[in-house]
Amino acid sequence: MLAEELSRRLPEAVLFDPEYVGYLLRHWVPAPTGDFQDLPSWRELVIATALSLRKHHAGTLIAPMTLINDNYLAEILDGLRVGGEEVLHVFLDLDPAVLRQRITDRVLVPNDPERDQQGRDFCLRNLDRGIAAAARVPPGTLLLRSDKLTPDELADEVLTRLQGLSG
Template sequence: MINGAFGAGKTTIANRLVNEIENSMIYDPEEIGYMLRNVIPIDIKRTESVTGDFQDLDLWKEITVDMGKKLITKYNINLIVPMTIRKIEYFHYIYNGFKSIDEQTYPFCLNASKETIYERLRLRGEEEGNWCYQQTDKCLEAFNQSDFGEYIDTERKSIDEIIQDLKGKLKHL
């Protein structure tokens, strides 16, 4: 599991890790969220997700874990799971669900300063002030207040350095 604010480097790191870790694939729970956003009726979305965040939909957590189990069972594959989860109860639900499927489930949280995250968001073409930007403070605060796994500093580090750091931590777990 690779957690972090939007712009922390999750997707970049996940895309590199899939080439570094044998028998692995990227499994992005955002895809589950997009699907639910498209199929759940508006009145249910208004009740369960008043914030507009698909993670607040009850089914999102459940389907995320269930699909992970199906992927691991069907393909006997290692999942690399990039996602931004700032609500600790959602993190625990998904982490414990994955851990019950595969004991070798390791949560990492990529960290960077607000300024670095904003710069990365700008560089990837995000419109300043959009939803990703609006989540930055909430994510950074949540990551400082709760334990979201093994933290990896991405500030002023190359992708190669971050990958080596992450792989080093995996060897020691």
């Protein structure tokens, strides 16, 4: 919801969801662990796609993605920075019970109940890892409580931080 609100407020921005890179890769390469983030190709392609989108299409790129593996997060953030990008990393933290309920209530694949449930199950299996990641965010990360702020308020916080970076 934050990404959509930022996209609404920044109409010139491109909303790039790295999960779609993973969905594409699934057609060619199985992820042995079941998580496409474990594929080196996914991480490389996310960086390359983000850099290409910025170069050719976007002054601002919004990329909603949960990266709970510290090494993968560092690899992607470092790759973007080496590519000349200034990155504002935002981590949305919340109460575990609220997160569990949001995952349970969410519809990921509306026309395919089986895949929809598989997606929810995957998220629930990784819930504890995601909660623990909040304690390990890299320096400079904007850490926000999404159970305490509305999407509008979250967007205000992100835009305020962005203004500070460019100002």
